[in-house]
Amino acid sequence: MATTKLSAPTSHWIGGVRPLNLRSSLRPEIRQVAATIRSGPYTEELVHTAKSIASPGRGILAIDESNATCGKRLSSIGLENTEANRQAYRQLLLTTPGLGEYISGAILFEETLYQSTTYGEKFVDCLRREKIVPGIKVDKGLVPLPGSNNESWCQGLDGLASRCAEYYKQGARFAKWRTVVSIPCGPSALAVKEAAWGLARYAAIAQDNGLVPIVEPEILLDGDHAIERTLEVAENVWAEVFFYLAQNSVVFEGILLKPSMVTPGAEHKEKASPETIAKYTLTMLKRRVPPAVPGIMFLSGGQSEVEATLNLNAMNQSTNPWHVSFSYARALQNTVLKTWQGQPENVEAAQKALLIRAKANSVAQLGRYSSQGEAEEAKKGMFQKGYTY
Template identity: 70%
Template structure:
């Protein structure tokens, strides 16, 4: 279907009273959502990523944060070590059975493997859609409660065009909301508006935007407070997405699960996390959105998988899945340790964790055979990457 036909069908579906309403003199009637040259491709890409039993491998840590991971297993933070580790991930045989998209850092998107093939080609051979982190990180928000704002809108249009040319087909922008900080109205509004502007720019360059207003785990608040803040944040986010004519069928979301704060005395069961999280999503997220790809936010590998599994025990309006970083890679990195002889064992661990979350996406996961290592929490207070 051509883009013009897509637009025509979209307009044809509008109620007759609206479609026939005359335009004000001198004003041009605009479509309610993006229907440009990439509209069909965006919808197709989003649907491919939101495929049954599949989720996203988030391997987009900045070079500094990737360095912390390498140093945790005794490796220097060098280009060569980052290349070797990321090559291990993208070239894992059979990974495409469980992973439909991989978020890359800019260095990796333009990088070759040690054998001379591009990282992008390795992903494509595995049937995995390459994606790219496009934000420029968090900065202090003046006149707020020690909160942050996310930079990166300047020059984003050209960068997205360059990323598309290099082979990326989706993008990610992470902004955050802090519950201990209030959160202040200005911080929530800045988070939501920045995400909406980024999403509009990304779609116009052919990249499916992942929209990620992360509700940080930091704090000792209970699960009801998290629900309250999450509902407020997502309401604001979708308001600005609509105001910016973002095509909802061509986006993916990356929300936090609704849990108590990391320092709260009572931990929630997977069933409670699922009930609260799905309640929030049903109140705030239109069914037009194809995929909800949860972040793990410092949960253990086991906890994040159990919670995802609980959310898929009954049908949802969207593909409810995962976009995990540490919750897919923690055991992988500790198995590898930078030793060439450990590559196959590390890749086997990646496949194990990817399959576990694939099963959880389908509501079929059991924790049989999980190790004590998988149950270790990974929360870091004030985590940045």
């Protein structure tokens, strides 16, 4: 399809800085492509699954850390990185009674998708019992991107169709693919295009095999830039992503997004309030994300447990055309892990800690959260420069 690049008056540029690209000016062409989207054998199921995950007062528990990253979490409480210890920790999380009241989906690592509890029940069945949709991380991680400004791209498209088909048979109904964009590295036009194209190809392949794709171009918190710079980059990244999603005939009603919140860089001299973060983040979404997308499931990106919840709550103080919710890993697990300490006698207390955090974010999804009474531990930031897993 031929496209025409349109110019924009400089008054529309953030701070007078030219955007990385002008895909956002191509909305007529995007709509034209979207009109050709075919209806596949899984379309109805995809839409139903996405709506189920994006249900009021519920969000996603992300426990899709690779074995290496899970090992780092375990070592922080003095445990060895063994399959038995990984199984014990994930069993604690996935068998928490009542978790389904606040959690609608759980993203698993491949090992966990095929694992069972120590008493023989498949983890997938534990989730189904709580009416939680099982999901699966399908990317193969970040590698250096040749020709870029020291940036990365996400690998894993080779063999993805057959893997998705197997994951569907195992019980997974949605997928996750994470790539990253670094503001201190530019980001280069090459890195943004590679991220967007890879996400679009993954999304099309996942949908062809019955899995709702979570689309996640994480804009890393690294840097000392102002929030306006983050907004500029985020708008360009999401314009590119939706351009290629449309080109690949992805059904927008059958996807979920996992964006970063629009915040200043972690090293910026001034922190932004939840209200400011909500304002800039919703501005970006309203400019770039079609209302056909059922759910926006934010990542926490190294924010403290309380910060992530406060920011989510602020975004739900106004009416949105989407379900604005959470897909948190560390912001749901940090206190849980420290409460557990690898001791069987602490499992019940750790599960209660998980329910407290899950409920807090459930209430924030409804716009009714207050941080009054939160523990000091939950207020500690978890930012790690150049975080990968």
